[in-house]
Amino acid sequence: MSLLPISAIAERELPRGLSALYIGGGFRRHASALTSNAGFLDRSPGVGRGLPVYAECGGLMLLSAGIWWQQRQ
Numbered sequence: 001m002s003l004l005p006i007s008a009i010a011e012r013e014l015p016r017g018l019s020a021l022y023i024g025g026g027f028r029r030h031a032s033a034l035t036s037n038a039g040f041l042d043r044s045p046g047v048g049r050g051l052p053v054y055a056e057c058g059g060l061m062l063l064s065a066g067i068w069w070q071q072r073q
Contacts, residue, residue, distance in 0.1 A: 001019065004018075008023070008034060008037065008040050008041075008062060009030060009033045009034060009036075009037060011037075011040065012037075012040070012043065013040065013043040013044045014040075014041075014044035014046070014047065018046060018051060019052075020051065020052040020053070020054070021046075021047070021051055021052070021053045021054070022053075022054050022055075022059075023053065023054070023055040023056075023058075023059030023060075023062055023063070024056060024057070024058070024059050025056055025057030025058040025059055026057070026058050031067070031069060034062060041062070041063065
């Protein structure tokens, strides 16, 4: 098994063949860039369909349906 760094800002979707996904924190300062790539996980096979996912802090925010910050979504 090996680790593969993936950018939720730069990539259009996850690579195929992943056995699990870890999504770390630190997303708050990149919120607007992530919003521009909102379909990243929707276009990614496996997410929400049996791929084990561990997310913390901002990673959990990325998995949510929406985030409101300073009265804006």
